[in-house]
Amino acid sequence: MAGQKVAVPKGMRDFSPLEVRKRKYLLNIIEAAFRRFGYEALETPAMENLSTLTGKYGDEGDKLLFRVLNSGDYLKGVELDKIGEMRPEVLAKQLCDRGMRYDLTVPFARYVANNWGELPHPFKRYQIQPVWRADRPQKGRYREFLQCDVDVVGTESLLCEVELIRIVEQVFGELGLKVTLLLNNRKILAGLAEVLGHPDKLVPMTVAIDKLAKTSAEAVREELRAAGFEEDKIGELLALLTTEADNAQTLGALDGMLAGNPQGEKGLEELRWILRYAEYSEVEMPVRVSPSLARGLSYYTGAIFEVVVDSEEFNVSVCGGGRFDNLTGIFGLAGVTGVGISFGADRIYDALELLKLFPGDLDSSLDFLILNLCEAAYPLCVRMATLAHAQDYSCMIYPEVTKMRKQLEYADKRRALFAIIVGDRELEAQEVVVRNMMDGNQRAVPLDRVAEEIFGITPGLE
Amino acid sequence: MAGQKVAVPKGMRDFSPLEVRKRKYLLNIIEAAFRRFGYEALETPAMENLSTLTGKYGDEGDKLLFRVLNSGDYLKGVELDKIGEMRPEVLAKQLCDRGMRYDLTVPFARYVANNWGELPHPFKRYQIQPVWRADRPQKGRYREFLQCDVDVVGTESLLCEVELIRIVEQVFGELGLKVTLLLNNRKILAGLAEVLGHPDKLVPMTVAIDKLAKTSAEAVREELRAAGFEEDKIGELLALLTTEADNAQTLGALDGMLAGNPQGEKGLEELRWILRYAEYSEVEMPVRVSPSLARGLSYYTGAIFEVVVDSEEFNVSVCGGGRFDNLTGIFGLAGVTGVGISFGADRIYDALELLKLFPGDLDSSLDFLILNLCEAAYPLCVRMATLAHAQDYSCMIYPEVTKMRKQLEYADKRRALFAIIVGDRELEAQEVVVRNMMDGNQRAVPLDRVAEEIFGITPGLE
Incomplete structure (x- = not known):
């Protein structure tokens, strides 16, 4: 018996119960971190x-x-x-x-512009909702996908940047996913364009160096040359960007290049402040200064973040963001500055799947299946289910009186942790049998010990 | 400073942080009940x-x-x-x-038809997602609203009906909302049309009697007359439907009318079975046999449920459902029977709001605000925030060093429960001051007692 397959729209997906459990596991960790740092949830219409x-x-x-x-x-x-x-x-x-809704930033900006007078300042909000884009679907890219944005607006304090770094560390720490946070500053990029003699060519410069990770230094050199940068300046820039260096070395090299350039020096000062306060905050996740990081340049005005997975197999960006100066200008409210990051839930999901980091117990969709073997046992079965529910276990009575084998197959298919067996024989003996579905072991438990031995309820607490 | 107001589409809504907290409170209770009874979450594309x-x-x-x-x-x-x-x-x-997506039933049917072979049978799923309808917006009716459906397919067992009744009882019990569950059976309605001499007029009959709550018995009598029912039969039917009676009396009257009618007798038998097992299951919520209940008649084949709030101020239906025989027939998979109910989250929200049943602590969006009074205190502030976060409190450091009054105003606006004050004086004295934002009381806590006295962490557990 099978229905005709009815397709869902291209680039969109059903999520099976197992997939939903995995997504919820991931989203709960992200959301708990947002909430813990005092961010509030906002929801806007689709x-x-x-x-x-x-x-x-x-x-x-x-x-x-x-x-x-x-x-x-x-x-x-x-x-x-x-x-x-x-x-x-x-x-x-x-x-x-x-x-x-195409992203969560424009709805957020609209909401802030509409409600600025009533909001607490700073306004710290997170938003976890799907967005839709009529993009060409391909592996890992969907037309309906989830964005998880966290932003604070209404303050210029760099402590907000530090806080976002701590949120990133907590989320990926709890997920068991090793990541590195890359850090840059728009003012450093602007300063570099200035000391390279082409302040007006900030965008072509960043577009070119942004490709370093994907292409060769030679190709980037060619692109910078075509944009009009001079040969020796290009050499200096590429030396900075391609030399393996720790943060102290990179900052030293930037000091050298940007000395005397007010914008560049300001960017470096901000970057150093953030690093120092991240240290005070006992951030242990690797934070690497990355002067080629440019993402969303047209939008960011200060710090720029990107988080990449430390894995040979899955070395992709899973999170990014930065500071912006004019969130709500498009809606007639000027001067709303803020900083935020966005977690790519679908990519993080793929990383956890590939690296086998989802907890094994997400496979199970049921804690207890109470077998249904004779109508006489029903009142007892209900009492046991009620005990389980009071402990917040998931527990159901198989709905039909049928062969035990069929019911145990159902327990297997649901990956239930335990089956509870109570038929005529058990009623007679005033006991129930508990079967561990993982290892198949089973044992009899006297009725007056059920609460304690099966559901872990100490007597007197029932 | 204010932005121009930018409208959201007609009939759609932003949900402010406070509204999201209230919605989550409500949805968490509904979802936990679904999960507890072994239902699994499904999500389908928008x-x-x-x-x-x-x-x-x-x-x-x-x-x-x-x-x-x-x-x-x-x-x-x-x-x-x-x-x-x-x-x-x-x-x-x-x-x-x-x-x-217009509802959650058609996507569910599509999913079941597409995946029948791989699913466990019975398949117990819940789905909590928004749906969209280009309906005329009016008070309490939106163009984007949430549906919360729970259904089990692949079994005819009436224990499923009983289980759904228990879910309804648990959800509204936890919400503190007094409700009555109305129960009927399609077969009883069909039997009544038969004994009234017009088996072909089941639909006009039910449409007419469904209006009893909203109009007068006289209007219903007129409508039944127009549909071709005979005067004496109409009298008998209306006597049944309009007499205040307990379940035993109603069942007795139905016994009298339906005696000898196989379909009607079958419906009565099912209804009695469900009531008996609801009693075994210790259901205490009022369950009332309501022979005029018809909702979604074209769809239901057995039990029909509706849940109404027991309040003079808000006497509306918040939940409804029933048993169906052919969920997936439209997608080429015949014979998939099941039963389900749908919770109207928006209406339940309105009921809780009107009857003031939301817990008061949902107002607060922050447990601890650590004031930011001097840079020297920052490392200590971070350590306190870390302690709070480890206990899953929401806790933030105010991002700017500024006047205490401004920071306390922020704590008020966020309805923070506590403010923690640590400036030069406190650092000197090796203590912090904790202020209860509800009553304004504050006291000093020595640094080595902070974990225990503020965050309730017993020594040794840090």
Whole structure:
């Protein structure tokens, strides 16, 4: 017996119960760390008005927005005889007033702009919700995926950066995933562009050096040359970026290059402050100064973070963020500065799966299965289930009176930890049999010892 | 300083941190009950292919589907010169391949049909996810709202019905919300239509009597008359439905009316079985036999449930469901029977709010605020935060060194439970001051007693 397979939309996924348990395990650790440091949860709707979304993610982003067809008479007001001449993106504006949330930053900015007067300052919020992008689906990239953002706005204090580093350390520490946090500062990048003689070429410079990890130094050299940087300056920059060095050496080299450049020196000062306070905060996770780190440059104004997994098999970025100066400017509220990071839950999931770091007990979806062998035992079965539930165990009575073998197969399929057997014989003997489904061992427990021996409830606590 | 207000789409909502805490409180109780009884979580994508959704909710439902415009060149293949003549719903099919999830039942049915062979039988799943309907927004009705469904498929055992009743009892018990569970059976309704001489008029009969709560008996009598029922039969039926009676009396009256009608007798037998086993299961919540209860009649085949709040101020349905015989038939897999109920999270939220049943401590969004009064205290502040975090308290250091008054105002705004004060004077005296933010009392604690006296960690456990 099988149904016809009915596809889900391309790039979207069902999550089976086992997958949901694994995702919840991961998200609970992330969320608990956010909450522990005083961040509060915000939730925004899946759809926003398109006027809120368009123009915020560049032309490429606008193309990737999922637009929702207006309900009712969506052709009302459309000049039907001109449709053939209209550009699709212009027509889309007439057909669709709403779009799906593309990230969590724009909804957050909208919320902050709408509620600034009522919010506590600093406002510390986290948001764990799905976002949708009409991207080309491929391995590890989905059209519906989860973002986990944590941001604080309304303060310039670098202690916020330090706090985010501690959150990163706690999350990955609890997950057992070894990571390195890479740290840079937009002002260092701007300073480098200045001392290299091309302050206006900050963007091509960072785009070029950002590729160092993926391509050769020679290719980056070529790209910098094409952008108009001078040969000797390129050499100096590449020497800085490609030399294996510890933080002290990298900071020393940056001191040398940026000496006398106010912006660069300010960036270095901030970076040193963060490192010193991370030390006061007893951060033990590796934090590495990485002057080539640039992610989201157009947005960040101070610290830039990225977290990469320390694994030969899965050396990818799982988290990133930075400080920004103007979150809500697009919504008419100027001067809201803040800093935040985003955890890539789907990638972290993939890393935990590949490196076999999910706890084994997530496989089990049931603590106790009480077998259903005779109607006479039902009241006893219910009393046992109630004891289990009071201890917050998951426990169910098999719904049908049927062969024991079939019921034990069900326990196996659910990977239940224990089966409890009570049939006519056990009722007669005033006992129940508990079977450890992992090793198959079983033993009889007298009825008056059930609470204590099966559910670990000491007498008097029932 | 204020941003321009940027609207969210009509019928959709932001949830502030306080609202999220309240929603989580509610959902955690619901989810824990589901899990405790051995149900597993399933999650499906926000969008489904429209072919999966259309035709499943009736014409009215199809109109309420949110359709997602195809990405890229959505006009490809559309005969532009014929658009003027096309009906909007026909054109929409060409513009949109996907739609937003309208409920959780169709995605569940699709998942079961797709995965039947691999699933444990019975398959017990719950699903707590938002759904979207382009309904006319009004008080208490939203275009994005949460459904909390719990269903078991693959067994006819009436113990499942009993288990669902226990779940309802536990959820509302833990929420402190007094409710009554109404119970009926489709077979009783069908039997009544038969003994009233019009087996083919089951639907108009139930539609009419379903209105008894909202209108007068006279109006229902008129509607039944118009549907072709005979005067004396109508009288008999209305006498049954409008007489205040306990379950024994109602069952007795039904016995009288349905005697000799096989379908009606079967329904009564099932109903009695469920009531008897609910008693074995020590269900104490009021369970009332309600022969006029019909909800979703076209779908249910056995038990029908509804849960109403016992409050003069808020006497609404917060939960409902029933047994069905053919969940997955629409997807080509016949014979999948099951039973389930759905909790209306938004309505339950409104009930708890109105009746002031949310716990008071949800107001607080922070356990400890450590004031930031001098840089020299920072290492000590971090150690205290670490102690608090290890006990899973939420605790943060105010990010800026500034006036104590401003920091205490922040603690107030966050409704922090405690502020911890450590400045130069306290450092000198080797103590910290703890202020209870609720009553304003404060006291000094020597540094070596901080773990024990502030965070309740007994010495040796640090």
